[in-house]
Amino acid sequence: MVKKYKKELDVSYTLGITLTIEVLKQRNDLVNRVFIHSKTIKNESFNLIEELCNRNNIPLIYNDKVFNILSNKENCFVIAEFRKYNNNINELDNHVVLVNPSNAGNLGTIMRSMVGFNLNDLVIITPAVDIFDPKCIRASMGAIFHINFTHYNNFLEYYNINRARHYYPFMLQSSCNLSSIDIKSPYSLIFGNEATGLDDSFLRYGNSVIIKHSNYIDSLNLPIAVSIGIYEFTKNKFK
Amino acid sequence: MVKKYKKELDVSYTLGITLTIEVLKQRNDLVNRVFIHSKTIKNESFNLIEELCNRNNIPLIYNDKVFNILSNKENCFVIAEFRKYNNNINELDNHVVLVNPSNAGNLGTIMRSMVGFNLNDLVIITPAVDIFDPKCIRASMGAIFHINFTHYNNFLEYYNINRARHYYPFMLQSSCNLSSIDIKSPYSLIFGNEATGLDDSFLRYGNSVIIKHSNYIDSLNLPIAVSIGIYEFTKNKFK
Numbered sequence: 001m002v003k004k005y006k007k008e009l010d011v012s013y014t015l016g017i018t019l020t021i022e023v024l025k026q027r028n029d030l031v032n033r034v035f036i037h038s039k040t041i042k043n044e045s046f047n048l049i050e051e052l053c054n055r056n057n058i059p060l061i062y063n064d065k066v067f068n069i070l071s072n073k074e075n076c077f078v079i080a081e082f083r084k085y086n087n088n089i090n091e092l093d094n095h096v097v098l099v100n101p102s103n104a105g106n107l108g109t110i111m112r113s114m115v116g117f118n119l120n121d122l123v124i125i126t127p128a129v130d131i132f133d134p135k136c137i138r139a140s141m142g143a144i145f146h147i148n149f150t151h152y153n154n155f156l157e158y159y160n161i162n163r164a165r166h167y168y169p170f171m172l173q174s175s176c177n178l179s180s181i182d183i184k185s186p187y188s189l190i191f192g193n194e195a196t197g198l199d200d201s202f203l204r205y206g207n208s209v210i211i212k213h214s215n216y217i218d219s220l221n222l223p224i225a226v227s228i229g230i231y232e233f234t235k236n237k238f239k
Numbered sequence: 240m241v242k243k244y245k246k247e248l249d250v251s252y253t254l255g256i257t258l259t260i261e262v263l264k265q266r267n268d269l270v271n272r273v274f275i276h277s278k279t280i281k282n283e284s285f286n287l288i289e290e291l292c293n294r295n296n297i298p299l300i301y302n303d304k305v306f307n308i309l310s311n312k313e314n315c316f317v318i319a320e321f322r323k324y325n326n327n328i329n330e331l332d333n334h335v336v337l338v339n340p341s342n343a344g345n346l347g348t349i350m351r352s353m354v355g356f357n358l359n360d361l362v363i364i365t366p367a368v369d370i371f372d373p374k375c376i377r378a379s380m381g382a383i384f385h386i387n388f389t390h391y392n393n394f395l396e397y398y399n400i401n402r403a404r405h406y407y408p409f410m411l412q413s414s415c416n417l418s419s420i421d422i423k424s425p426y427s428l429i430f431g432n433e434a435t436g437l438d439d440s441f442l443r444y445g446n447s448v449i450i451k452h453s454n455y456i457d458s459l460n461l462p463i464a465v466s467i468g469i470y471e472f473t474k475n476k477f478k
Contacts, residue, residue: 109460116452116459146455179474211470212477213355216385220355221348224466227459231450231467235418238451 002035002066002081005134011081012132014142015071017045020080022142024052030082033059035066037077049078070134084132089121089150091162094186094233096226097123099155100193104129106223108139113227115143117234122149123158123188155190159205167206170229171198172219174208178232181209189229194222241274241305241320244373250320251371253381254310256284259319261381263291269321272298274305276316288317309373323371328360328389330401333425333472335465336362338394339432343368345462347378352466354382356473361388362397362427394429398444406445409468410437411458413447417471420448428468433461 005013011032014020023031034053040046053060070079089095096114101107107129114120124131128151137144152158159167168181169190190205192198197219202208211228213220220228244252250271253259262270273292279285292299309318328334335353340346346368353359363370367390376383391397398406407420408429429444431437436458441447450467452459459467 109463112456112460113463116456118453118455141456143456177478179477214357216357217351217355217380217382220466221351221462223460224348224352224463227463228467228470231470238418239416 001063002069004069007130007133010084012084012137013070013134014080014082015073015076015134015138017049017078019137019142020078021045021048021052022145023080023082024049024056024058026142026145027082027085028052028056028058030085031056031058032081032083033061035070035079035081036060036062037064037067038062039064040077046078087148089123089148092186093121094119095121095123095165095188096230097125097155097158097188097190098128098226099125099190099198101128101222102194103222104133104136105139106194106221107131108136108141108144109223110226111136111140111147112143113223113230115146117230118237119230119234120147122147124149124151125155125158126151126153155202155205168229168233169198169202169205169208170211170225171202171208172210173198173200173203174210176207176209178209178211178229181207181232183233187233189226189233191222191226191229240302241308243308246369246372249323251323251376252309252373253319253321254312254315254373254377256288256317258376258381259288259317260284260291261384262319262321263288263295263297265381265384266321266324267291267295267297269324270295270297271320271322272300274309274318274320275299275301276303276306277301278303279316285317326387328362328387331425332360333358334360334362334404334427335469336364336394336397336427336429337367337465338364338429338437340367340461341433342461343372343375344378345433345460346370347375347380347383348462349465350375350379350386351382352462352469354385356469357476358469358473359386361386363388363390364394364397365390365392394441394444407468407472408437408441408444408447409450409464410441410447411449412437412439412442413449415446415448417448417450417468420446420471422472426472428465428472430461430465430468 166184
């Protein structure tokens with residue numbers, strides 16, 4: 001009836017009540033069905049799910065076994081199955097570019113910050129972690145359903161589409177401090193992978209940026225660095 | 240010989256080679272012994288561990304079984320056992336105050352950012368997650384060994400010690416935007432728990448602060464909010 005999640009499947013799952021409400025609100029056109037565990041408490045949130053499903057002709061399926069297959073959390077009692085989708089970036093807007101992100105939780109947390117600061121366009125340079133991994137969806141707290149994203153096989157494939165943008169690669173090799181950066185739009189904020197960051201070749205694209213920190217740590221955690229970067233670039237819009 | 244980690248034990252563990260090097264460099268006085276798996280590759284990092292142990296008379300113990308007890312990661316081949324310690328905050332310095340933090344990974348990530356921005360004094364209001372949980376140590380990437388920390392049973396117990404400090408509670412109920420805040424030292428940056436944030440009672444302490452964000456998310460992830468706050472308060476020191 002359902003299969004344990006794998007990247008190759010053409011569906012993914014929202015594990016939990018909050019995420020399920022989010023996908024039903026944002027993308028009900030993609031939802032195949034919603035599974036309900038017999039232990040679900042019929043509270044206000046449950047009534048909302050029932051209402052959203054009824055209104056959109058989405059079947060509610062009572063079945064406890066699927067929870068053993070899809071979730072290893074004990075407190076997950078509602079799951080939506082939805083079809084994976086493409087939701088391409090808007091080329092004229094500001095972008096976050098992640099080069100080879102490798103951790104699903106990190107990718108989800110980054111999307112949560114992006115949506116928090118109204119930066120909704122995400123470029124992913126592959127190889128990369130699966131954006132539809134249920135762990136990624138959970139870490140995004142549903143923000144994924146507000147994100148436009150496009151995958152490219154390498155950075156140049158993205159760069160060559162529009163060289164007139166303003167590129168800001170974040171890297172420890174830079175000498176230009178984030179807090180005194182000159183911000184020009186539309187911009188692309190570029191971040192490397194968790195383990196390696198961006199290599200020296202990125203120094204040639206636009207204006208490289210460093211988030212200066214002490215020598216007592218090797219680097220900031222990736223979602224932290226991305227979020228501080230987005231915060232600094234967008235804060236004048238949140239006065 | 241060893242027991243699976245529990246909060247009640249008077250020792251904890253660094254799971255992995257990088258963390259083990261960090262505890263040996265920063266706090267070798269606390270290390271009881273270092274366990275080595277037979278699969279350990281004898282590279283430069285291993286040589287450094289061997290050297291640090293020999294210099295400080297710390298036994299290196301070859302034993303594969305302890306890894307099954309202490310670690311569920313397949314690529315963990317070195318573990319240090321160290322005695323838990325107190326390392327009280329400096330009352331005159333700037334502080335981060337976490338009210339009831341509940342997630343070990345989040346607490347570790349926060350310490351990594353703190354040390355990254357030279358803010359090394361952490362106040363924890365209990366109940367709270369165990370700072371010596373190996374998951375917390377791992378998420379800190381070893382930053383924990385640079386942190387001074389003190390636990391208090393409630394916020395007032397901490398507040399009453401020195402009311403002359405400048406208190407900045409971070410909360411969505413505030414109307415004062417982080418990016419235009421007037422910074423006075425010594426300061427205490429106060430953050431609530433992952434699920435609930437700070438309640439209204441904190442509006443009466445010092446100057447409350449909000450990190451403004453869109454309505455498309457309920458809140459920022461806790462380590463993200465703390466790190467953005469620390470970044471803004473310390474960035475003039477990193478010119």
